[in-house]
Amino acid sequence: MEYLDLQLIHALGIDGRAPLRRIASVLGVSDQMVARHYARLRETAGLRVVGRLNPRPVGQAVWLLRLRCVPSAALGLARALAEREDTRWVRLASGGTEIICHLVAAGADDADRDALLLDRIPAARRVLSISAHRLLRMFKGGPSSWDGPAWVLGRPALDRAQQDALAPGFPPPTTWAEAVELGELDHALVAALGRDGRASHAALAVEVRRHESTVRRRIAQLRGAGALFFDLEVDERPLGNPTATTMWMSVRPAYLAATGAALADHPEVAYAAATTGRTNLYATVLCAGDEALYDYLADRIGALPGIDAVETAPIIRTVKRVGAVGRTVRNG
Structure with missing residues (x-):
């Protein structure tokens, strides 16, 4: 490249x-x-x-769904979610036992969203658990500017x-x-x-x-x-095939804004947002490899005050990005 x-x-x-x-x-x-x-x-x-529409000005809400299921069912369910017009970034993580995706809801009273979260997904016998996190504030990604494939150079191009x-x-x-x-x-x-x-x-x-x-x-x-x-x-594989990882962080409320702003300045971070739920800060990071990911977690994340816990989940396949279902991308 x-x-x-x-x-x-x-x-x-x-x-x-x-x-x-x-x-x-x-x-x-x-x-x-x-x-x-x-x-x-x-x-x-x-x-x-x-x-794309910027959700909040047009009255939409974005939910981050995290589904844990048996490995044999994960890909089929991910593909079914990817076919929906209201989903974005449908991905398999954690060795194929977890699905992470964004769901764009029409508003507070979205009957289709409620049917999906309350009826259809819970009724799937191979889904072990589901958590839904509403996005409260975007720090990086979506409507905000992107640094491009900064993991290749260690800085923006x-x-x-x-x-x-x-x-x-x-x-x-x-x-x-x-x-x-x-x-x-x-x-x-x-x-x-x-x-x-x-x-x-x-x-x-x-x-x-x-x-x-x-x-x-x-x-x-x-x-x-x-x-x-x-x-x-863009398919990251020709750009160095970075290690894509999601991070779920528990941050003390007094530090949440500062920590989100700090993540937005990290070239490794492609997406960062404050959410509801047991964890309150979500991010997707792209690093050149496992050693680079370790250094990022130990040095950059470890240096940020106010973070009480970090859970990571490696992405192994991207089933859908922001548009229509296209090529399926394996990560790693």
Whole structure:
């Protein structure tokens, strides 16, 4: 994997709809070179940009589900969860005895969510236990900017000046101010952008049967309101095949905000959020290998005050990322 590939991935993680010409200018290379690397990453690493709703401004809630089940049932149940439109990041962990996934609920009174959590999953005889943790605050991942494959270099691929130059001209989605009511056009645009977050305004206009200027204006309005952001999907295996691990931490409440902010600054951390439940801070970390994971836990996590306990669970397979079910990725 070339350094330019890492830079390009980081750039698209900052703004998934940034024109390749603009990225090339910031990186100081030709448009043609960036286009070639982009095409290669799409082919070899499954790189794609996905448009997503930012849950809170549109009245959604996100739950983190943790299911323990017998190994013979885990993959089948994970695939069934992955087929649901309201799930994200469906993964097998802990040697195949555990499923971890995100569930996006329409709101406090989501009957489909309740049926899943209260009836369908508990009725599965091979499910040994289930816990549901509501996400309270995101520190890193989702709408916030991503450091790219920082585990390869031990630091972000782009320097601060390059990151600032590529930042989209909208307020960060994490700073939304008001609730956003979605209309028919919005749902159609989100569905189309969920299939291809880099689709041109002209192509989107044809798909949703609206004028191009209307599409352009509405996407800008949704991004400006913090309701729409763009996520990046990429297979980590060609990028060094990092060790992916989830961490469930018990942090004293007085230290929770500071600890979450500290995790957000760690290049190893891809995702971090405060949650409800017996543990109150969840994170996904990507390290170059087991030794690097040990060093991270002992040195970086061990140095943070206020953490009373840490439970880790290695990810062995990713069944679904943020979009539709695609290639199944084994980790490790």
